[in-house]
Amino acid sequence: MVSRQRVFNLLRTMNSLSCQCPAHGCRGNIQVSNATPVKDYAFEIKNSTVRYGLGVTREVGLDLVNFNAKNVCVMTDTNLMTLRPVQSVLDSLTKNGIKYEVYNKVRVEPTDSSFKEATEFAKRGKFDSFVAVGGGSVMDTCKAANLYYCDPDADFLDYVNAPVGRGKPVTVQLKPMIAIPTTSGTGSETTGASIFDYEELKAKTGISHSALRPLLAIIDPLHTMTMPEKVSNYSGFDVFCHALESFTAIPYNERSPAPPNPALRPAYQGSNPISDVWARFCLQTIQKYFARSVYNADDIEARSSMHLAGTMAGVGIGNAGVHLCHSLAYPIAGNVKTFVAQDYGDEPLVPHGLSVVMTAPAVFRFTAASDPDKHLEAAGLLGTDTTGKKQADAGAILADTIIKYMDTMNIENGLQKLGYAHEDIPDLVKGALPQQRLLKMTPLPQTEEDLSKMLEDSLVIY
Template sequence: MVAEENYFSGSEHGEYALVLDGNKEIFGAGSLAEVGAHGRVLGMTRVALFTDARLAKLPAVETAVKSLRDKGIKVTVFDGVEIEPSDRSLKAALRFAESDTFDGFVSVGGGSVMDTCKAVSLYASYPPADFLDYVNKPLGKALPAPGPLKPHIACPTTFGTSSECTNVAIFNFLELGTKAGISNRAIKPTLGIIDPNALKTLPSQVVASNGMDVFSHAVESYTARPFTSRPVAEDPTARPVIQGSNPFSDMNCLEAIRLIGQNLVRAVQDPDDIAAREKLSFSGLLGGIGFRTAGCNLPHGMSYAVAGLVRDYHAKGWPDDHPLVPHGFAVIVNSPSVFRYMGSTCPERYTEAARALGMSRLAADQDAGDYLAGGVIELMKEVGAPNGLTALGYTAADLDALTEKGWPQRRVIDNAAKAITKDELRRMFEGALSYW
């Protein structure tokens, strides 16, 4: 790992303190059946359970509902969450939450479901004057929650987004053609229950996309600007959710990368390799803990434009009723280009990430960013990830539009190890058109 003195001997004018939000997650095969017991301890008596239409018919939701009802908790299910949720589906979920006197929330699903539930909990508890008030700047005002939220137990059925342990929710803002984010400490679920058994039925391409998301989360957090490079907070009680790379996140991110390198190809190529999928589930938890504190940077900022401007791409393993770029693929198509462009900002970290992935030692005359990019491209090939933006239906004619939609994502763009210009962002999109 990179020496910790890089943080603690920084500029005397930089941030000197790191906020470590507590973890409260349960991990283990079979743990989903415990949701009722934990709900009762949290005081839940009338629960709104969020999921999507496909998951509502699968065993995970049945297990959660039975567990809650066995403990005397009344459950009402909302299964209208959209995959890659939009402001439209978020508002529909909010209307449901406001239709009854719920005293707790449970989400069973992937990042779309958990993010929807997190946002709904905030909006239903403290309705804003304007819908964008809680949304990150510059799209919204990024207002903090006025107080505590009702308890929320998040139960992931995927492993890519790690939404069960983060204080971020993402949705597609249809009118603007881009994704919007809410970063708010209050929306972190009260408890995450991560049951690896939920991954047994995931299609191979969903596993691939999830793994690419975890991997890029981890590398982006590990190579983000150090938290000590930020100005000292004017209000020490209101430090930002995203703080930059730090020694706590570093440990989690490197282990997440290592687990992806050892298990992703196995899990994609052999759906019956349950041991590999269990380790991937744990990698998602570690990656989430890492980026919750450090934050992602450029590949994720670019991904919101890639997903928001999709025209006709349909991914195998996802519903085919509308065009959709799965989040992990929307991210990873940008990652090699970003690594090549940004490798010189912290070459020792790009080299360390490559080693964690399982690559051999960097040659003396190699560029660290290009070195890691090469390993990622090989991994993309092995798991069937799209070959850059062109595989998603984009061409060079779309570069300006992608740049315009990506540039406002300041929450993550500004978390890169160095400040970039709009033209540099366009060059990174250009470098992501294709890789092989």
């Protein structure tokens, strides 16, 4: 067990390395007091404006008129280009006389190179606003393109999270961005995060700053009706893990140190009573609608409910944070060998939702000791009868609940099915360690051996 002082010193070092801004959003000169850091005692909730409704995309052209937009960059991917979500956005823009250009070359599971290509397109176009229509890949690419378009002299790593990049706060004014999600998953439409695969490290990392948060999120469940089964399945497990991880993250008032200036309070603050509301709602929605939404593409009630849950979980994680499933998922996705996912194109890739759920049973077996009652509550919200169950069994009960969902949804049985073996575990651990922003949200201290064991236990799951 690591000593409390060591954990405290580590957190203090990491805090000094990480983005120094209010919820990643400082634009000024921050005064830092020398007071001894103690545990935090406060949390705050930040969010994009969210508009939800069947068919509400028809309003996007008017929104752009209201923003006084004259030249709009619409970003999407090649697959979505011919489908209803993009067509309905372009119809609304045309109807309202908005001039636009479309960039449809967004890479699914983007990389630093694909971010740079999208930025080059933005730089050529001299745009005054951005609209992203797609899943997390599109929204994250659009956030990054907007950032580097507005700060053309920046080095790419300036804004990337430390320790991979320099974690520089965003002080330039970004152009207004509207995000229109088409999956029920990432919640990127409400967060200031932009995630990419850093090819050199073979691991995912990101840019996190509240300035990246879209001005408006238009949540139109009609867009989910074209989602193929596997996209609905894997992105649903992203929502599943967002809800579980934010619900079980270190409590906000256990996180150290308290910021010496409120402007330095991080985006990921730990679980708190408000993000718990989102998480509970999401877990209940998942219990009622997840399987229905995956297996019945025309079940509009189920698909609409999961779409709302995706956004709600985004609000939860955007303020509470995620922890181990996501930390371990980044190298699982980044080191992909030959795994090709159905409905995600021909290139080898591990879809984000699949990469996060792979370790979920092992993760929650590990974290249950931090708060057995909350882990039991989560299992109950997901449909397991926990009456009379012992606290000591909380981890096993939640893990079994998760496995039941994975089984129902035909999820690949462990990392072995994704092409990993025992010999790959050290590389996966190495890729997880730089994810300090997420690891420090874990409710218990963890060693490299703990991470290895969780990955080992995830080679074959059920």
